[in-house]
Amino acid sequence: MIQPADFQFIAQLLKQRSGLALTPDKEYLLETRLQPIARQLGCASLAELVAMLRRSPGDEALLRDVTEAMTTNESMFFRDTKPFEQLRDLVIPRVRQAKASGKMRVWSAACSNGQEPYSISMTLLEQRLAMGGLGWEILATDLDTQVLAKAQEGVYTQFEVQRGTPITLLVKYFSQIGNNQWRIKDEVRGGISYRVHNLIQPCNGFGKFDVVFCRNVLIYFDEETKRGVLNRLADALEPHGVLFLGAAETVLSLTDRFRPVQDQRGVFELRT
Numbered sequence: 001m002i003q004p005a006d007f008q009f010i011a012q013l014l015k016q017r018s019g020l021a022l023t024p025d026k027e028y029l030l031e032t033r034l035q036p037i038a039r040q041l042g043c044a045s046l047a048e049l050v051a052m053l054r055r056s057p058g059d060e061a062l063l064r065d066v067t068e069a070m071t072t073n074e075s076m077f078f079r080d081t082k083p084f085e086q087l088r089d090l091v092i093p094r095v096r097q098a099k100a101s102g103k104m105r106v107w108s109a110a111c112s113n114g115q116e117p118y119s120i121s122m123t124l125l126e127q128r129l130a131m132g133g134l135g136w137e138i139l140a141t142d143l144d145t146q147v148l149a150k151a152q153e154g155v156y157t158q159f160e161v162q163r164g165t166p167i168t169l170l171v172k173y174f175s176q177i178g179n180n181q182w183r184i185k186d187e188v189r190g191g192i193s194y195r196v197h198n199l200i201q202p203c204n205g206f207g208k209f210d211v212v213f214c215r216n217v218l219i220y221f222d223e224e225t226k227r228g229v230l231n232r233l234a235d236a237l238e239p240h241g242v243l244f245l246g247a248a249e250t251v252l253s254l255t256d257r258f259r260p261v262q263d264q265r266g267v268f269e270l271r272t
């Protein structure tokens with residue numbers, strides 16, 4: 001059992017560093033996620049780990065490990081299917097209408113282990129003809145350095161690829177590199193760049209995007225943090241740009257910068 005003061009200390013630290021809102025019902029999560037770090041550091045209990053954190057507020061590596069341990073990195077290829085159909089059927093024509101040439105700029109803003117940016121890349125590769133003269137580039141960012149490293153490596157288990165990837169795309173865009181492992185092909189990696197980025201901080205220097213995927217991360221934030229993130233994403237979008245949120249997420253009652261795109265669940269556009 002963690003003491004209330006220690007729980008409060010960790011909750012505050014996580015809120016400050018990642019925006020994660022840790023409510024008291026998530027005490028079990030804190031215990032299961034932080035016990036391995038405590039053990040690794042030779043702490044006999046979570047209380048000892050918290051004491052260590054209190055003693056060394058400038059220990060960036062420790063703070064990062066604790067923050068990263070508390071993020072939920074669950075993802076899968078073509079998660080929810082629909083957003084990738086909407087990218088194909090709604091977004092490509094929309095961006096082509098706004099931009100005849102140049103590049104469609106896509107941001108996967110909490111990309112986890114890379115399944116999302118690779119699914120975007122495969123969708124665009126499949127739509128090469130529909131893209132006409134338009135090229136593309138994908139920026140994939142996450143707060144968590146470990147998931148970003150896995151994303152960049154582009155190697156997945158059989159279970160991970162099978163969960164969402166249609167068999168035709170699996171055969172076309174992955175190479176089997178062992179009994180149980182698949183590597184994403186260079187063709188799919190091309191055009192994707194990776195950067196560490198914390199959504200609670202400004203995204204200066206990224207330029208403007210035609211499409212932002214920010215899916216299944218707002219759910220972990222409180223309202224004020226969600227509002228701040230959404231307003232920063234609005235600043236990062238081209239006037240014709242669209243924002244994809246996760247199935248359980250919305251902009252409604254958080255910001256008036258966005259409105260839902262009519263008849264397109266999960267897709268939002270800037271209010272003009």
Ligand SMILES: C[S@@+](CC[C@H](N)C(=O)[O-])C[C@H]1O[C@@H](n2cnc3c(N)ncnc32)[C@H](O)[C@@H]1O
Pocket residue numbers: 017018019020071072073074075076079109110111112113116141142143144147197198199200214215216217246
């Ligand atoms: C559940 S995953 C979602 C992955 C993917 N977007 C999807 O929908 O499948 C949430 C991701 O958000 C990241 N994350 C959490 N807080 C963040 C923050 N403040 N800034 C950037 N990324 C964050 C986590 O590290 C994690 O990889």
